[in-house]
Amino acid sequence: MIKVKEHCGVFASMGEGSVHIVYEGLKLLQHRGEESAGISFLNGENLATIKGLGLVDEAIGDKIGNVFSNVSIGHVRYSTTGKTTIDEAQPLSNDKISIAFNGTITNYFQFGNFSTDTEFILNFMAKYSDPLEGLSNFMASADGAYSMVIMWKDGRIFAVRDPHGFRPLVLGRINNNLVISSEDSAIIQMGGKVIRDVKPGEVVVFENDSFLSYQLQRQDIAVCSFEYIYFSRSDTSIDGYPVYDARIRLGEVLAEKHPANAQIVVPVPDSARPIALGFSRKTGIPIEEGLVRTLNSKRSFILPSDRSRVLTLEEKFGVVSSAIKGKDIALIDDSIVRGNTMRRIIQLLRRAGAEKIHVRIGSPMIRYPCYMGIDFPRRDQLIAFEKDESKIAKSIGADSVKYLTKDEMVEAIGRKDLCVACFTGKYPLKGNYNLGKLEVTFRR
Ligand code: SF4
Structure with a gap:
């Protein structure tokens, strides 16, 4: 039964017909967010984005028919911060990068006056000419849960799972395309092959139709228990543990x-x-x-x-x-x-x-x-x-x-490496949480 606000789903693809593969992937991740949907793609040397409010079909279905690109990322959203407006719909972009993000950066307000955590990530990453350096510093600074895909203007895609691995993120292939999905069930349903889960603290980079892996951080793993209890599809597996079982x-x-x-x-x-x-x-x-x-x-x-x-x-x-x-x-x-x-x-x-x-x-x-x-x-x-x-x-x-x-x-x-904080009040984050007053304070 659905009783809590869901978070989001992300999908990315590199290869021929990537926009339509991402579109189909988003439809299969629809249960992770019904407020808005969007796709960013490489259009020549520029980033372009199509997004709208509502279910994937109604949000972008009639806008992508003739859109073709070899590099695309997409997002379905349920807001956990911000409002339900088209401005808040993802992917969010500037002239250099586009981001589709699932999770919450708990301490983003410490870094400036941003309206959402996604806007914070966009700003943070835009300062770096080397994306891996930016992501390494981001992982060291940001507190919270994030599984995200970032498209760089040079045509690379970066898939990032936070060091605790709160949210799932999976690497696979569909036909000759490399893909990233919030859940493996979407890849399998599209006739693709799952290569493996993105590891907590890992960045997987798609570049010229191949992928590279960088393990940037290691912390105690704390996969969200609710991914197993309710959020993920029953035909999904997370880190090799089937949700249905x-x-x-x-x-x-x-x-x-x-x-x-x-x-x-x-x-x-x-x-x-x-x-x-x-x-x-x-x-x-x-x-x-x-x-x-x-x-x-x-x-x-x-x-x-x-x-x-x-x-x-x-x-x-x-x-x-x-x-x-x-x-x-x-x-x-x-x-x-x-x-x-x-x-x-x-x-x-x-x-x-x-x-x-x-x-x-x-x-x-x-x-x-x-x-x-x-x-x-x-x-x-x-x-x-x-x-x-x-x-x-x-x-x-x-x-x-x-x-x-x-x-x-x-x-x-x-599996023992689960987040159980909403049951116990013990949070696996770096921050120090004052539960009695419902306030959040941080050591940094
Ligand atoms: S287990 Fe509870 S506290 Fe931890 S991430 Fe999931 S919903 Fe949040």
């Missing part, structure tokens, strides 16, 4: 540690489906698709206010009353942020005749803000802020609520 295991561990006395398992579509499948397999309780997500529904997280967020929920789910009427339900979701969506779903299920509703969540309680690009609400708006499971159950109208613990989640995902 992680979600199945989240459900299995949930069933082992937090079983429910229920007759049916009902997933909240769509991202909780594999978690519900794991839960069902482990418990033997059959799955029923008791909730239907309607295709024409607005995604509630796109709307700016709490009020409109709640108002869209009725459009988002239908209930299959014949499947759930008179039944005790294990209702499975991947996470709860504010609780508005879950509260409404429970109302809908009860109205349709459900008996007991036991909510089981395939992640720990979200209790802290994210400074690495995920726009969770203020801490006091999180439902798990100062509430335990029984208070949360009461608040959302469930008969019981159980979450995975942090350790159970880490065991289920199967």
Whole structure:
């Protein structure tokens, strides 16, 4: 289920027909951002950009038909800083470079009066004639999460993953083109081959149809847990760990540690489906698709206010009353942020005749803000802020609520080098975070 602001997706290609390869790649990364889309390409000796608001098709679909270039980068956006305007849409360019960026530079305001972190990166990099020197200094200075592609006016593309590797970034080939994608599933779906993940702290440079690698920094790896829980497509693998397998295991561990006395398992579509499948397999309780997500529904997280967020929920789910009427339900979701969506779903299920509703969540309680690009609400708006499971159950109208613990989640995902800061308040950044006052201070 979609409840938090998503971040962004990036795609880059070098070779014949690169603009259209990037366009198709962006469509396959659409789940990572629906606010705007754009492509920058090398047009002779100049950089050119086409971008627009909305989904990839509506934003740029009718503008790229006759555009051809061998060097292109692209972006789908959900804003984590700045506003939803065409000016904020990416890629952002000056006369020397163009940038498509996924993440958040937490300390960008320390470096001047920039309206977004992307603008900061653009300014920072433009000072250097040697891009690698610029990127090396950037990695040493910037705090935060970033997977990005930078196109230089000389026709080179630089793919950069931050030293902690918060966000995924993958290198591959489609036909004879070198490509970079936020997720490997996009490359595979286009019939391409994945070469490997870009490593944390690495810069991969596309130059004359070949690539070079530079390991600029090494720090403790901290891949965002939510990439596995919810953000990435289920058919994506990150650093060799399949997202689908992680979600199945989240459900299995949930069933082992937090079983429910229920007759049916009902997933909240769509991202909780594999978690519900794991839960069902482990418990033997059959799955029923008791909730239907309607295709024409607005995604509630796109709307700016709490009020409109709640108002869209009725459009988002239908209930299959014949499947759930008179039944005790294990209702499975991947996470709860504010609780508005879950509260409404429970109302809908009860109205349709459900008996007991036991909510089981395939992640720990979200209790802290994210400074690495995920726009969770203020801490006091999180439902798990100062509430335990029984208070949360009461608040959302469930008969019981159980979450995975942090350790159970880490065991289920199967890798230890994860960021878990929104569950624990321990941030893997260089900065020093004062959580009580919701302020950020830095050592530098
Ligand atoms: S704080 Fe949470 S959402 Fe943010 S990067 Fe870490 S795990 Fe992901």
